Amino acid sequence: MESFLAAAIQIDSQSDKSLNLSKAGDCIDEAAARGASLIGMPEMVNYIGDEEGELENAEHLDGETISLFSRKAKEHQIWLHCGSIFEKIENSDKLFNTSVLLSPAGEIVARYRKIHLFDVDVKDGPSFMESKTKKSGSDVVVAQTELCNIGLSICYDMRFPELYRIMMLKKAQIVFVPAEYTLATGKDHWEPVLRTRAIENQIYIIAPAQIGIKPGFPTYGRSLIIDPWGNVIAKSSDREGIIMAEIDLNYLESVRKQVPCLSNRRPDLYDWSAS
Secondary structure: EEEEEEEEEEEEEOOOOOHHHHHHHHHHHHHHOOOOOOOEEEOOOOOOOHHHHHHHEEEEEHHHHHHHHHHHHHHHHHEEEEEOOOEOOOOOOOEEEEEEEEEEOOOOOEEEEEEOOOOOOOOOEEEHHHHEOOOOOOOOOEEEEOOEEEEEEEHHHHHOOOHHHHHHHHHEEEHHHHHHEHHHHHHHHHHHHHHHHHHHOOOOOEEEEOEEEEEEEEEEOOOEEEOOOOEEEEEEOOOEEEEEEEOOOOOOOOHHHHHHOOOOOOHOOOOOOOO
């Protein structure tokens, strides 16, 4: 397919899982009714609360949340990116932060477990040690679909350009970046970093974000869809809602031909062992 409509959903997920899922479902219905063929949701779409609540509300990938989204994908015949949820790990007190891509048949075609965990202490901002309760994934994921090739990442991953370059080399054309981004860092870094990831890899970025005050910090929101030239072609206001934009794969290819930085790479000289 040469072009199609994509949507990013921005919601304020809190500790009421039923309400979160109801809101997400309503947004999926609306975006599909408006013609979206590909829809994405934010990080931690089904639950945001304390650590005890995260354990209680974590699921396997055949649980309540993905089952609901699977029905929605099948009902509307859409490709559905399920943001992320906390996934249970057998015989472990830690969880994966996991992103799933569903086909129009409601089937899981790709799953990604967040690789880069948010272990930071921001001056005058949040202090987190995500690795205390989460386990890092180890696989770089790009799904080949009938729409296009879709790469998966989550929030803090955006600060690691190596991940996005590898996804581009795996032929990604779109990369999802679902996020629960802090206000403290988001106001300075969210848009510039995501635009850079789009420009340097000549890909579309779809970044659905959380909005609202969470237990640890206020979130930034400002969900984005960015084209391969680095233009922001859709951006959320500071409230829950849906943004949409056209994904034009012919335009993506024209950008790559006009500025052939990807073919001009010199991997023969990139010696990682010197770092």
